[in-house]
Amino acid sequence: MEKTKKYILSENQIPEQWYNIQADMPNAMLPPLHPGTKQPIGPADLAPLFPMELIKQEVSKERWIDIPEEVRDVYKLWRPSPLFRATNFEKLLDTPAKIYYKYEGVSPAGSHKPNTAVPQAYYNKMEGVKKIATETGAGQWGSALSFACNHFGIDLEVYMVKVSYEQKPYRKFMMNTWGANVYSSPTNRTESGRKVLADDPNSPGSLGIAISEAVERAATSTDTKYSLGSVLNHVLMHQTVIGLESIKQMELAGDFPDIVIGCFGGGSNFAGISFPFLGLNFREGKKVRCIAAEPSSCPKLTKGEFRYDFGDTVGLTPLIPMYTLGHTFMPAPIHAGGLRYHGAGAIVSQLLKDKLIEAQSFHQIECFDAGVKFARSEGIIPAPESNHAIACAVKEALKAKAEGTPKTILFNLSGHGNFDMSAYDAYFSGKLVEHHLTEQELHADLEMLETPVIA
Amino acid sequence: MEKTKKYILSENQIPEQWYNIQADMPNAMLPPLHPGTKQPIGPADLAPLFPMELIKQEVSKERWIDIPEEVRDVYKLWRPSPLFRATNFEKLLDTPAKIYYKYEGVSPAGSHKPNTAVPQAYYNKMEGVKKIATETGAGQWGSALSFACNHFGIDLEVYMVKVSYEQKPYRKFMMNTWGANVYSSPTNRTESGRKVLADDPNSPGSLGIAISEAVERAATSTDTKYSLGSVLNHVLMHQTVIGLESIKQMELAGDFPDIVIGCFGGGSNFAGISFPFLGLNFREGKKVRCIAAEPSSCPKLTKGEFRYDFGDTVGLTPLIPMYTLGHTFMPAPIHAGGLRYHGAGAIVSQLLKDKLIEAQSFHQIECFDAGVKFARSEGIIPAPESNHAIACAVKEALKAKAEGTPKTILFNLSGHGNFDMSAYDAYFSGKLVEHHLTEQELHADLEMLETPVIA
Numbered sequence: 001m002e003k004t005k006k007y008i009l010s011e012n013q014i015p016e017q018w019y020n021i022q023a024d025m026p027n028a029m030l031p032p033l034h035p036g037t038k039q040p041i042g043p044a045d046l047a048p049l050f051p052m053e054l055i056k057q058e059v060s061k062e063r064w065i066d067i068p069e070e071v072r073d074v075y076k077l078w079r080p081s082p083l084f085r086a087t088n089f090e091k092l093l094d095t096p097a098k099i100y101y102k103y104e105g106v107s108p109a110g111s112h113k114p115n116t117a118v119p120q121a122y123y124n125k126m127e128g129v130k131k132i133a134t135e136t137g138a139g140q141w142g143s144a145l146s147f148a149c150n151h152f153g154i155d156l157e158v159y160m161v162k163v164s165y166e167q168k169p170y171r172k173f174m175m176n177t178w179g180a181n182v183y184s185s186p187t188n189r190t191e192s193g194r195k196v197l198a199d200d201p202n203s204p205g206s207l208g209i210a211i212s213e214a215v216e217r218a219a220t221s222t223d224t225k226y227s228l229g230s231v232l233n234h235v236l237m238h239q240t241v242i243g244l245e246s247i248k249q250m251e252l253a254g255d256f257p258d259i260v261i262g263c264f265g266g267g268s269n270f271a272g273i274s275f276p277f278l279g280l281n282f283r284e285g286k287k288v289r290c291i292a293a294e295p296s297s298c299p300k301l302t303k304g305e306f307r308y309d310f311g312d313t314v315g316l317t318p319l320i321p322m323y324t325l326g327h328t329f330m331p332a333p334i335h336a337g338g339l340r341y342h343g344a345g346a347i348v349s350q351l352l353k354d355k356l357i358e359a360q361s362f363h364q365i366e367c368f369d370a371g372v373k374f375a376r377s378e379g380i381i382p383a384p385e386s387n388h389a390i391a392c393a394v395k396e397a398l399k400a401k402a403e404g405t406p407k408t409i410l411f412n413l414s415g416h417g418n419f420d421m422s423a424y425d426a427y428f429s430g431k432l433v434e435h436h437l438t439e440q441e442l443h444a445d446l447e448m449l450e451t452p453v454i455a
Numbered sequence: 456m457e458k459t460k461k462y463i464l465s466e467n468q469i470p471e472q473w474y475n476i477q478a479d480m481p482n483a484m485l486p487p488l489h490p491g492t493k494q495p496i497g498p499a500d501l502a503p504l505f506p507m508e509l510i511k512q513e514v515s516k517e518r519w520i521d522i523p524e525e526v527r528d529v530y531k532l533w534r535p536s537p538l539f540r541a542t543n544f545e546k547l548l549d550t551p552a553k554i555y556y557k558y559e560g561v562s563p564a565g566s567h568k569p570n571t572a573v574p575q576a577y578y579n580k581m582e583g584v585k586k587i588a589t590e591t592g593a594g595q596w597g598s599a600l601s602f603a604c605n606h607f608g609i610d611l612e613v614y615m616v617k618v619s620y621e622q623k624p625y626r627k628f629m630m631n632t633w634g635a636n637v638y639s640s641p642t643n644r645t646e647s648g649r650k651v652l653a654d655d656p657n658s659p660g661s662l663g664i665a666i667s668e669a670v671e672r673a674a675t676s677t678d679t680k681y682s683l684g685s686v687l688n689h690v691l692m693h694q695t696v697i698g699l700e701s702i703k704q705m706e707l708a709g710d711f712p713d714i715v716i717g718c719f720g721g722g723s724n725f726a727g728i729s730f731p732f733l734g735l736n737f738r739e740g741k742k743v744r745c746i747a748a749e750p751s752s753c754p755k756l757t758k759g760e761f762r763y764d765f766g767d768t769v770g771l772t773p774l775i776p777m778y779t780l781g782h783t784f785m786p787a788p789i790h791a792g793g794l795r796y797h798g799a800g801a802i803v804s805q806l807l808k809d810k811l812i813e814a815q816s817f818h819q820i821e822c823f824d825a826g827v828k829f830a831r832s833e834g835i836i837p838a839p840e841s842n843h844a845i846a847c848a849v850k851e852a853l854k855a856k857a858e859g860t861p862k863t864i865l866f867n868l869s870g871h872g873n874f875d876m877s878a879y880d881a882y883f884s885g886k887l888v889e890h891h892l893t894e895q896e897l898h899a900d901l902e903m904l905e906t907p908v909i910a
Contacts, residue, residue: 001606004531011461076459077539077834084532106561108834110873150831151456173876176883177830375632376605379532379563418565418873421628428631 002087007249009080014072019240021275021347022233023063024282029350030454033308033319038452041318049218049226051127054120057234063279065237067119074118074151078107079241083249088377090397097400098255099393100410102246102273103380109174111383111415112269113144113229116238120227121148131155131224133217135185135210138164138337139171140383140415141229146178157224159185159213162205164337170419185210192216192314206330207341208313215316230266231311231320231345239272242412247276250410257288259396261411263388264292264301264359265338267345273412278356292348292359293392295339295367297435298331300324301352301359303442308452309343319451322349326445332435334364335423336384342445362391363434368427370394371417383415384423457542462704464535469527474695476730476802477688478518479737484805485909488763488774493907496773504673504681506582509575512689520692522574529573529606533562534696538704543832550852551861553710556868557701557728558835564629566838566870567724568599568684571693575682576603586610586679588672590640590665593619593792594626595838595870596684601633612679614640614668617660619792625874640665647671647769661785662796663768670771685721686766686775686800694727697867702731705865712743714851716866718843719747719756719814720793722800728867733811747803747814748847750794750822752890753786755779756807756814758897763907764798774906777804781900787890789819790878791839797900817846818889823882825849826872838870839878 022028031040043055050058057065067075086099093099104112124132132154136142142158149156158180165172165184172182185205186193192212196203203209211228218226228235243260250256260277262270274290281288294301300323309324311317324343331340344352351357371387373394374380382390389411400407417424426432477483486495498510505513512520522530541554548554559567579587587609591597597613604611613635620627620639627637640660641648647667651658658664666683673681683690698715705711715732717725729745736743749756755778764779766772779798786795799807806812826842828849829835837845844866855862872879881887 001525001529004528006466006531008466011463070456073459074456074834076461108836147834151834169880170873170876173880173883174836174873177827177836177876177879179831372632376634379602379606379633381563381629381632418625418629421625421632424632425624425628428628 002091005085005087007083007252009245009248011076013248014075014079015067015241015244016072017064017066018237019244019276019279020060020063020065020237021279022061024279025347025350026282027350027354029346030321032346033452035310035315035317035319038319045318049215051123051129051225053123053127054234057237058232068122071119071122075241080245081106083246084378085253086378089374092373092377093394093397095397095401096404096406097397098406098408099397100250100253100257101413102242102410103413104242105380105413105416109140109144109147110418111140111144112239112242112272113141114147115241115272116229116235116268117144117148119238121145121152121154124225125152125154129154129225131157132227133157133159133214133224134227134229135159135207135214137161137207137340138168139175139419140338142180142182143171143174144229145227146175146180149180150178156180157217158182159187159210161185161207161210162203163333168419185213187213189213190216192316195314206313208327211312212314212316215312219316230268233347235268236271236275236345236347239268240275242272243274243276246273246410255408257410258407259289259291259409261291261293261389261392261409263339263385263414264294265385266341267348269412269414271348274357290357291392292357293388294359294361295334295336295388296361296363297334297437298325298340299361300342300344302361305446306349306353307454309449310451311343320346321454322346323352325442326449328448329445334435335420335426336388338385339388360392362388365432365434367391368432372427380413381417382413383417384420386414389413457546460540460542462538462707464700464703466531468703469530469534470522470696470699471527472519472521473692474699474731474734475515475518475520475692476734477516479734480802480805481737482805482809484801485776487801488907490765490770490772490774493774500773504670506578506584506680508578508582509689512692513687523577526574526577530696535700536561538701539833540708541833544829547828547832548849548852550856551859552852552855553861553863554848554852555705555708555712555865557697557865558868559697560835560868560871564595564599564602565873566595566599567694567697567727568596569602570696570727571684571690571723572599572603574693576600576607576609579680580607580609584609584680586612587682588612588614588669588679589682589684590614590662590669592616592662592795593623594630594874595793597635597637598626598629600682600684601630601635604635605633611635612672613637614642614665616640616662616665617658618788623874640668642668644668645671647771650769661768663782666767667769667771670767674771685723688800688802690723691726691730691800691802694723695730697727698729698731701728701865710863712865713862714744714746714864716746716748716844716847716864718794718840718869719749720840721796722803724867724869726803729812745812746847747812748843749814749816750789750791750843751816751818752789752892753780753795754816755797755799757816760901761804761808762909764904765906766798775801776909777801778807780897781904783903784900789890790875790881791843793840794843815847815850817843820887820889822846823887827882835868836872837868838872839875841869844868
C-alpha cells in the first residue's frame, strides 16, 4: 500500500473570513423577483424569513466577510477538516493524475452542512429569534441545523419529505436527539401541505413541497424564521471555508489543482470547494477548471433551462434566475437524496451561463462503482451524493491517462455514508435502479412554467 | 455557550510504541490453560490461531513494543484523535469537576476498534496469512477488521451474531463494502454452529457461539488464522495509543486526571485509555483512579466470579483466568451490543483482583439519559457502549459536587452512535427496556462450570 498523505492545518488556521464571490464575478446576477408582483425584491421583502445580517450577506458585494468568533469556536469541534492525497485510489485507477480530496464527513452531523447551519443559527440567535422552520430531504440538512440550533438554544421545526421520513428514519432520530421536532411532509400544519394532501392524500412529498411548508410557517408566524441549506448566496458563501482551507492544504502538499470537483444539488458543497479557487481565476489569472457533478436523473445544469423559477413547489419563494427543470419537476428516487432538487442557486447559474464553470452528469450505478472503489482503496465510505464527485474525478483521471497528461485533481468528499448503507446493499445485491429521463419528461415541467423567461 | 476546548497533537506525535502493562503489574497473571489437558499452554498451542508476532506480544514482558511504520501510517488516516474538555456538559451538570473526553469515533469504522484491527491484519500479512476468520456482535469489531483486512489485502470471514445480522444490517453492508464475507451465526459452516442448530434451529446466536465458529474455522484450516477484538493481552496493548496520546493532550491542557473511565465489554477500550495512566501509578506513584463502567445486565466485574473460564460458548478457546458470569451466560439484548460478553480479559481481571482498578455498573436507561445530555451539550451522539462511560462520568462529577471537591475526570468516548439511532428512538419513545438480573440468573451459569476454580 502507498503511504498515507494527509495535510492538516492547526486550529488557528480556520479561516477568519468567508469569501464572497459576488465581489469578483465578471457579470452580476439578475435580481430575484417578488413572487406576486414580479418586481425585484429588496431586503424588506426577505425580513419575515431571515435575520437582517443574513439578508445583508445575501446581497453584499464585499469580498471578505468576517466569521464571528462564536462561529469559529463551534467550527473548532471538527475544523480544519483534513485534506488527503488519494494515493491508493490513484494506483487502483492506474492514472498519472494526482487526486486529492477534502473530507467534510468529520463534522458531528457527518457532512459539510454544519458549515452554514452554525452561522445561520448564530445570526438568528443574535437577533433574538426563538424558533426556526426548515425542510429536509434525506436528512443531512435537517440534522446539521438541529445540531446548530441545539447549540445556540433555538427551537427547530423540520419538515422532512414523507418518503424519507418513513424509509430512512435514522436521521430523524438524530434530529430528535439534538432536540428538533420533525414532521412528515406534507403535513396538515400548513396551507401548502393541506393543499397537496387534498389533491393526493398519499403524496410521498418532495423537497419543493417541504420548502413551501417551512417558508409558510416562517412567513405566517411572528416568532419563527426560515433557514435554507443550499441555493442562496449567503449559504454558499458560508461553505467557502472548505475551499479556503483547501488552498492552504494544497500549498502544504506543494501542489495546486488543475481541476476542482464538487457534487451538485443546490450548489452549496460545489460552491464551498470551488469558489475560492474561482476567485484565484478571477483575481490572479489562474486557470482552475471547476466541475459540478450532478445526477443524470436530475440534470438541471446539463439539461435545464436558464430562466426565472421558484425555489419551492407551491410558489411562495422569490423568483430566482436559475438553471431549472421546473419547480414542479419530481426527481426519481435516487439514493443521493441531497441532489434531488429542481434548480441551481443564482450565482452558480450565472457562472455556468458565463461558461466560467463546467457541469457533468453521472448515472447512479457508475457513481456507486466509483464510491466502492474509493472505499476499498482509501478506507472511507462516501455518502451517495459525494459518489458523484468521485465518479467525476475517475472520469477526469482516466481522461488524463488516455491523453498522457498528468493532471492534479481535487474533489470534495462532502460526507460519509454511515446513514446510507442500505443504498450500498442495493448496489451489491444488484437492486440499484437506473433512471433514464425521456426528452418529454425533461421538458414537461418547463413547458408549464408561467414565470418570466430571461431574454 | 462555553468556548470549545480541543487539544490536538501533530501527526508525528502518534505514539511510536505501545505500552505493555505486563512489564509493570505488581502481580503477574496466572497462565492460560489448554482446554483439553488443563495444563498451561505455550506459544505452540496458539500457533494455529495467531501469527507468531502476536503470540510473542501476548506473553511479552517488555514495557514498550515498537509500532511498525506501516501501522502508524494507517493510523494517520484518523490519529492522533482529538481530546476535548466538555465545558458545556460540565455547565449542564453544574459540577465543580472538570470533564475531559478522548474521541475515538473519528476512525473510518467509527470506533476505537481499528487501533488493534490494523496491527493484527498487518502482522498476519507479514507472515503470509491469506485469510482471517473472526466474530462480531453488533458489528463494531467486524467492520474495523474488514477495513484493516481490505487495506492489507487479506480475505476475511465474519461470523455475525444472527440477531444483529437480521436486526442491524447496516454494519453488515459496511463490512461488505470493505470486501468481507459476513455469515449469520450459528451457521452450517462449522461443527460448532451445526451443534447449536441441532439443539435449537432458531437460535438467535451469541458472541460466544460466533467466537466458537471463527476459532474452529482457523483451527481446522491451514490457510486461515483467527483474530479477536478484545480480551487478549496483545489486543488491549494495541489500544494503549488512546491513553498515551491522552497523557500528552492532558499536558497541553495543563491538567492531569484524578479519574479515568472507560466502558467495559471485554476490556479493550477501558485498557486503551487507562493502562498508560496505571503505568504512571505503578512507576511514578501517581494515584489515578481507573474505573471500568459495565452494564448492570452483564456485570462480570461487579458480580462475576474470578476463576478459569472459556472465552467462547462451546469451549474451544484456552481457559483464561477471568472475572466471568460463566461462558454459557446469555446477556440480555441491551443496545450496547459490544458490552454483551460473559468475561473480562486476564490482565484487567488480575488488576481488579488486586484492587488496582475499580468497576461500576449502570442500567441501560441511565446510560441513555447521560448520552442524550452529552449529545445536547457537546454535539456528538455517542455509541450506546460509550454511554456507560458517560454515565459513570456523570456519577463521579455529581459526587464531586456533593463533596465539594473539584476533580478532573477523563473518559473515553469510544465511538459514535450513527449506527445506533434506533436505540435512541427506543429511548425517546419510552420503549427502552430495563433488564434486572435475579441472583438466580446471576449464579445459574457459574454453578454449571466444570472449569478449574482459582484457590
